[in-house]
Amino acid sequence: MRRAARRTLGALTLSALVAALTTLLVFTLSYLVFPVSEVRLEGARMLPESRVKELVGERASLLTLNTGALERRVESDPWVYSARVSKNWDSSIVTVEVEERTAILRAVVEGRERFYSADGVELPGAGGARLPELRLERWQVEEILGVVGVLEEGGVRIRAVESAGAGGVFVSLGSGQRAVLSGGVSEEQVAALREIMASYPGAEYFDLRSPGRVIVGLDGAREE
Template identity: 50%
Template sequence: MAAATTLIVVLVTYLSFPVTGVRVEGASMYPKYEAASAIPDHASLLTLNAVMLQRRVESNPWVQGAEVNENWKSGIVTIEVEERRPVLNAEVEGRRFVLSSDGKELPGLGGAGLERVELDRDQVGEILEFARALHESGLRLDSVGEVGAGGIGATVEGRQVIFSRDVGERRAMALKHIMPEHPDARVFDLRSPERVVVGPSRAKHSEPRG
């Protein structure tokens, strides 16, 4: 009798609010079938564990964040995915790997045309600290390119930047405000302590900015 009652409850739950479909938005590298396979057959919106589903999606290295939304009228579960972007194609002591701006190792380049650069462990740390400072200042690190004794070259919001050692949030914030003021500048140099040096644009000379 108890088993029959349980079966009836499950059946009524499913018939009342069945999951009719799964939609994944914002994904290019994350396999959409993984989201669908995470939801059992004959699932109901009433019993769907959205938090567990979100965590399962976020366990994929390509996914930086996910949000699960349920439409109680249509029965469709929508998963909005924010993907990580490769910014560094590195080789350290013979080991090759690809990193996102938050330091997560990715399975590959994901179609990004990043040239491989040889680094030491300290340089990897500098790059990750630089990416963190940019993120907290509202800037996006696009890629890391040339690395040498003179500094580390990077692309930030589509603009060329060169830096070394600890940049810090103060200079990252200064960079954020200075870049729009100099749309023609070839490069922004963060190697000098406590200032941003705006590189030449056409015939103009560089000028330091604090």
């Protein structure tokens, strides 16, 4: 019994050793044959290139580099909204293209300054954005980010949250215009807003506080 157990243990140990050596040999050969010659980072302002190179690794190989896993690791950075990794087998260059988040809300909540992106992610800082400081309760931040998210998902880009109070939430849009929002903005209103923005490029603001309506303002928004 003991001899049989020893033989089994010896066989398992030998198998494990062979597997480890085979894996090492595969990685070594793949690096020698298909080494990554360069890592390029495109579309980044806040994500350091050194961080991406660190994630790729010093002795990376095109053959063993898992692009999906690398994309997920890059996207774990709060500044990165999405990442796409591509390999060039001719030049051995790995290119990492990222779309970064930008801060659109600067809020002081419970005495602490916080910065948020349009999709509700808390960011490490302003990232160069010049935003007004708003003193808000936590529930107000959640409500603002909720309504901003509806606009972003509907294709209306938000540049900054300017103010929030009893008169509504005032935001500046990517078009340079302004909008006045409330907590009940619907997808239908956002769809209508997109069309109206194209029809009224000279409008100074759009009022979405009335359910189911988009009011075009030509004389500037008056905060209440």
